[in-house]
Amino acid sequence: MPKSYKFLKEDLEAVFLNGYNIVGDGTPDALFPILSGRTELQHPYARQRYSKDIYLEPDLFIFHTAKQYGYQTAYYEDMPWIGSFQYRYNGFSRRPADHYLRSFLMEETSHGSKWWNGLHKRYCLGATPQYLFLLNLTRQFMDLNTKRFCFTFIADISHDDFNLISTADDDVVDFLDHIKQSGKLKDTLLIVMGDHGPRFSPMRSTYQGKMEERMAFMSIVLPERLKMERPDALESLKSNSKVLTTPFDIHTTILDAMGLNNLSSDFIVPNFKIRRGLSLLQKIPKTRSCDEAGILPHWCVCLNIKWYNVLKTDRMYQKAADSLSEYINNITDEKRSLCVKRKLTSIEWVTREDLKEKSSNHLRPNVYYQIMIVMSPGRAVYEGSMQYDTKLDKFVISDKAVSRISA
Structure with missing residues (x-):
C-alpha cells in the first residue's frame, strides 16, 4: 500500500515503530495486550477447548475503561466466522462496546456461509467493498460530537491473499485525508497498524519471513493538542521508534494520551524492575530486553545472543x-x-x-x-x-x- 504509507509518512508525519515486536502467536496474542494490557492467561480462561461456559469479561477491556470516563466506544471487526475473540474462545459475556458490528455481520454472512459462496460474494456488502463499509462506519463514528474511542479491525482484504490488500490503497488514503482535513487530528490519537506478519506462506520459511511475522506494522500520529501540552511527547515517541516496543506499550500509551495513565497495568515481569507495558510518550530505555517487556524467547527478534x-x-x-x-x-x-x-x-x-x-x-x-x-x-x-x-x-x-x- 505505497500511497497509504506515503500519506502517513509525509502528510500525517506518523512515527513508525521500527522495533515493534509481537508477544505471541496470531491475532489474539496481539489484541489482548493492546485492548486490555493483559495476556490471555490474565483473563477468564474462555478457550472453547477447556470450557463452553466461560466468557471474556468486557470490564477488563479498554472500551469499558473509556466508557467510564465519558467516551462513546466502537469495535468494528469483519470476518465474524473467525472472530478474534470467538474463533477459539467463547466470546464476550456481553457487548464489549457501544457500537458493535458482530451481530450484523454474522447475519449478513449467514454464520460463515459467505466464506464458501465464492469471492464475488465474499468481499462486498451490496455494491460496497466490505473494508470500505467499515471505514465509512468509522468515519461516521468519528463525527460524533463527544469523546470517542474506536477500534476498527479489517482482516478479510488481506487475511488469505496478501495481494488483495493493494486494492484498498486509494480508499485508505481517502479515509486518512478526511481525518486530516476534518480537523480531527487536533484531539485524536491515530494508530494505523497490523496485528502480525504472515504466519504461513512460502516467504515465512525464510529468515526474513520469520522476522516479518514478529515485527508487525505500527504507526502513530499524536493529537496536535497533546503535542502542544506535552512538548516532550513527540520527541519521546520518535526516540522510542528505534527501541524495543510491544503491544503492551500501545495499551499504556493510549491510556496516557487519554490522561488515564494511572489506570495502566503495573505488572512487572518477575525478577525485573520496570513495568511490562510502558508509555511511548516517555522515553523507553534502550537497554530494555525481551524478558523485561514480556516477550517469550521464541517470539523475540532481538535476542541478545549469538x-x-x-x-x-x-x-x-x-x-x-x-x-x-x-x-x-x-x-x-x-x-x-x-x-x-x-x-x-x-x-x-x-x-x-x-x-x-x-x-x-x-x-x-x-x-x-x-x-x-x-x-x-x-x-x-x-x-x-x-x-x-x-x-x-x-x-x-x-x-x-x-x-x-x-x-
Whole structure:
C-alpha cells in the first residue's frame, strides 16, 4: 500500500515503530495486550477447548475503561466466522462496546456461509467493498460530537491473499485525508497498524519471513493538542521508534494520551524492575530486553545472543528434531482416531545459542535451541524453540514456542 504509507509518512508525519515486536502467536496474542494490557492467561480462561461456559469479561477491556470516563466506544471487526475473540474462545459475556458490528455481520454472512459462496460474494456488502463499509462506519463514528474511542479491525482484504490488500490503497488514503482535513487530528490519537506478519506462506520459511511475522506494522500520529501540552511527547515517541516496543506499550500509551495513565497495568515481569507495558510518550530505555517487556524467547527478534548452526554429525541435531516431533504427536495423541501420527521427513536447520557469549561455564543447566522440521503427511513445517536441560538430558518444550508455518 505505497500511497497509504506515503500519506502517513509525509502528510500525517506518523512515527513508525521500527522495533515493534509481537508477544505471541496470531491475532489474539496481539489484541489482548493492546485492548486490555493483559495476556490471555490474565483473563477468564474462555478457550472453547477447556470450557463452553466461560466468557471474556468486557470490564477488563479498554472500551469499558473509556466508557467510564465519558467516551462513546466502537469495535468494528469483519470476518465474524473467525472472530478474534470467538474463533477459539467463547466470546464476550456481553457487548464489549457501544457500537458493535458482530451481530450484523454474522447475519449478513449467514454464520460463515459467505466464506464458501465464492469471492464475488465474499468481499462486498451490496455494491460496497466490505473494508470500505467499515471505514465509512468509522468515519461516521468519528463525527460524533463527544469523546470517542474506536477500534476498527479489517482482516478479510488481506487475511488469505496478501495481494488483495493493494486494492484498498486509494480508499485508505481517502479515509486518512478526511481525518486530516476534518480537523480531527487536533484531539485524536491515530494508530494505523497490523496485528502480525504472515504466519504461513512460502516467504515465512525464510529468515526474513520469520522476522516479518514478529515485527508487525505500527504507526502513530499524536493529537496536535497533546503535542502542544506535552512538548516532550513527540520527541519521546520518535526516540522510542528505534527501541524495543510491544503491544503492551500501545495499551499504556493510549491510556496516557487519554490522561488515564494511572489506570495502566503495573505488572512487572518477575525478577525485573520496570513495568511490562510502558508509555511511548516517555522515553523507553534502550537497554530494555525481551524478558523485561514480556516477550517469550521464541517470539523475540532481538535476542541478545549469538547463534551457530548445529552440525548434522552432532548428536543433538537429530535429538532436537526427534524431541519436537514427539511433542507435536503427543498433542494430538488423545485424538489419534481423528489425527494421524506424523512422521519426521526432514530437518531444515538446527541452531544453538553461543554459550561463549553468555557464560564462561559451559556446563550451564539450560541451553537454548531453535529448529525447523518438516513432517508428513503433506508438507507440515514446524518451527520450535526449546530449552535443553543438560542435567536431565532432555528438551523442555512449550506450545507457546512452537509455530506451524505451513498451511
